[in-house]
Amino acid sequence: MDTQQTRILQDLDAAHHLHPFNDNAALAQKGTRILTKGEGCYVWDAEGNKLLDAFAGLWCVNVGYGRSELGEAASKQMTQLAYYNSFFQCTTEPTIRLAAKLAELTPGDLNHAFFVNSGSEANDTILRLVRHFWAVQDQPEKNIFIGRHNGYHGTTMAGASLGGMKGMHKQGGLPIPDIAHIEPPFWFYDGGDLSEDEYGLVAARRLEDKILELGPERVAAFIGEPIMGAIGVYIPPRTYWPEIERICRKYDVLLVADEVICGFGRTGEWFGSEHFGFMPDVMTIAKGITSGYIPLGAAMFNDRVAGVLKAQGGELAHGATYSGHPVCAAVALENIRILQEEHIVETAKTQIAPYLAQRWAELGEHRLVGQARIAGLMGALELVPHKGQRTTFDERGTVGALCRDHALRHGLILRATYDSMLLSPPLVITRAQVDELFEKAWAALEDTAEAIGV
Ligand code: PXG
Numbered sequence: 423m424d425t426q427q428t429r430i431l432q433d434l435d436a437a438h439h440l441h442p443f444n445d446n447a448a449l450a451q452k453g454t455r456i457l458t459k460g461e462g463c464y465v466w467d468a469e470g471n472k473l474l475d476a477f478a479g480l481w482c483v484n485v486g487y488g489r490s491e492l493g494e495a496a497s498k499q500m501t502q503l504a505y506y507n508s509f510f511q512c513t514t515e516p517t518i519r520l521a522a523k524l525a526e527l528t529p530g531d532l533n534h535a536f537f538v539n540s541g542s543e544a545n546d547t548i549l550r551l552v553r554h555f556w557a558v559q560d561q562p563e564k565n566i567f568i569g570r571h572n573g574y575h576g577t578t579m580a581g582a583s584l585g586g587m588k589g590m591h592k593q594g595g596l597p598i599p600d601i602a603h604i605e606p607p608f609w610f611y612d613g614g615d616l617s618e619d620e621y622g623l624v625a626a627r628r629l630e631d632k633i634l635e636l637g638p639e640r641v642a643a644f645i646g647e648p649i650m651g652a653i654g655v656y657i658p659p660r661t662y663w664p665e666i667e668r669i670c671r672k673y674d675v676l677l678v679a680d681e682v683i684c685g686f687g688r689t690g691e692w693f694g695s696e697h698f699g700f701m702p703d704v705m706t707i708a709k710g711i712t713s714g715y716i717p718l719g720a721a722m723f724n725d726r727v728a729g730v731l732k733a734q735g736g737e738l739a740h741g742a743t744y745s746g747h748p749v750c751a752a753v754a755l756e757n758i759r760i761l762q763e764e765h766i767v768e769t770a771k772t773q774i775a776p777y778l779a780q781r782w783a784e785l786g787e788h789r790l791v792g793q794a795r796i797a798g799l800m801g802a803l804e805l806v807p808h809k810g811q812r813t814t815f816d817e818r819g820t821v822g823a824l825c826r827d828h829a830l831r832h833g834l835i836l837r838a839t840y841d842s843m844l845l846s847p848p849l850v851i852t853r854a855q856v857d858e859l860f861e862k863a864w865a866a867l868e869d870t871a872e873a874i875g876v
Pocket residue numbers: 480539540541542543545574575576577581647651652653680681682683706708709719
């Protein structure tokens with residue numbers, strides 16, 4: 423695209439397009455980056471820059487860009503039957519096959535899918551249907567969801583309320599009633615003198631304290647991301663999730679794993695709950711289910727919850743026009759076929775994750791980096807003012823943004839949350855591309871350190 427054409431598009435964008443999670447006035451001044459092409463782990467922008475996408479779009483392009491089979495699956499389904507709904511006692515073949523496939527792929531007895539269009543809507547669905555699950559069993563007061571401060575569960579009224587981002591709560595009158603939050607498990611800043619394993623138990627027992635404070639008869643469910651993504655890839659100690667599971671079972675509180683980021687191979691297992699060895703009652707999925715090629719989300723329910731909803735729930739007064747959209751289901755099935763037949767998750771776990779962890783640890787040696795954490799193909803570099811000390815910069819986020827911009831100059835897309843540099847590449851990244859990622863990230867760290875005089 424020539425410069426003039428790019429400029430025209432940027433002006434139209436500034437005039438007519440409100441961007442999510444952006445200061446739109448500042449963005450209009452600067453001009454958006456327009457992406458034009460993707461292939462494997464790379465994307466190209468309108469100025470012709472080739473960028474290594476170490477963030478897989480927005481944690482979602484698991485099979486990489488440019489897989490024409492996914493377009494072909496969509497085209498075939500659109501030609502045959504572009505749309506039909508799952509209301510009115512109807513549905514379509516891809517929708518049925520996807521529900522069955524998800525029942526097979528997800529662990530344990532998570533055997534029942536409710537389809538929506540995004541992770542946010544899946545969490546809305548879970549909030550409503552879990553409350554309904556308790557209500558039809560004569561426990562309408564057992565309706566409180568406990569989430570975590572700085573958790574991320576989407577941006578709808580329910581999703582943003584379940585999440586614990588203060589900035590989001592400030593806009594739109596959130597959280598909605600009967601949602602509580604506990605502190606997240608983040609040893610680096612919160613662990614004090616405890617070992618990581620000791621701290622994991624302490625952090626998990628905050629859930630027990632909260633349940634006892636509210637009364638177990640009031641608490642419907644606990645929701646958490648196995649690894650907290652958006653806030654900065656907080657990887658909990660191994661002791662955390664089993665203890666959370668024990669507490670949920672003790673008080674008959676449903677355990678909801680929000681696997682929107684962790685699902686479909688991100689941690690090296692198919693689901694993050696398998697990485698940590700716990701069994702959710704309900705699971706949120708989206709993103710990697712279609713590798714981001716088309717919108718789709720789902721709430722997965724276990725036999726107990728779905729059994730009650732079916733036997734006692736009556737008509738479920740919930741659903742969207744596009745719940746179980748056949749084209750989205752066909753693309754998801756093709757995406758899962760690619761992941762399975764090409765052994766992408768296993769290869770990522772056995773061939774790539776160990777090498778990536780090694781190179782990530784080398785980045786951890788850099789004088790700006792206080793911690794290099796990683797699980798599977800999901801990691802963060804914590805930038806700190808004083809190496810060896812677990813303290814933050816006075817003004818949080820400036821150095822992270824600087825590092826992100828330097829990375830971009832070197833042709834690398836790395837995401838910054840405050841001063842955590844986040845990593846989540848397509849699962850198909852090769853060892854050579856891991857080396858390229860390392861070189862570019864190191865160069866960005868060097869430029870950042872130089873710019874702030876470290
Ligand atoms: N749960 C989790 C764990 C997520 O990460 C959602 C739910 C909501 O999904 P939808 O499809 O409604 O966006 C997400 C989404 C970021 C960022 O800045 C992360 C997400 C979305 C937008 C930005 O890291 N995750």
